Amino acid sequence: MSQVIAKLQEDHRRMTVLLEVLERETVAFSKGENLNFFMVETILDYIVNFPQRCHHPIENFLLKSLTRRNYEAGAVAAEILNEHEELTNIISRFAKEVEQVKLEEPILRENLVNTVREYKELLLEHMHKEETIFFPAAEQSLIQADWDVIETRMRDKGDPVFGREADREYRALHKVIVDWGGR
């Protein structure tokens, strides 16, 4: 398997872990506990920014290369891009709900857990689609030069889009959340 795909799959696993922590926090809130703002906002930072900065740019590059090398297989690209947008919309709604709770505005406690579950369901389905359709198609259709471009850019520390600096920061943040959230 290409190192690029291995990295993307690991990102997915790390997202799955955070979904569990986030769901647990919002379930506790729906049952009357205080919302752990620090925890929820830290998870939001990760869930909003990590994909945008470190994950989707790589997927977008692969989707473009896939469409170029194999137009038919590239059909999945539109679906994937739409889902990225849909996921962004759901998580923005969740961020607004958290803000409402913070400002003590009236809001049903179960709204938060419902939004997290909606997000979780779509994201799990989406990652499954990427892992079973998109990534295998990319591995089949991309040529070595495509992988070389992206791997070279990922190794370049100064590369603002594919460099691994932000990736390392978020990896550290993920560890903090899991250590703390697994209490």
Ligand SMILES: [Fe+2]
């Ligand atoms: Fe992905």
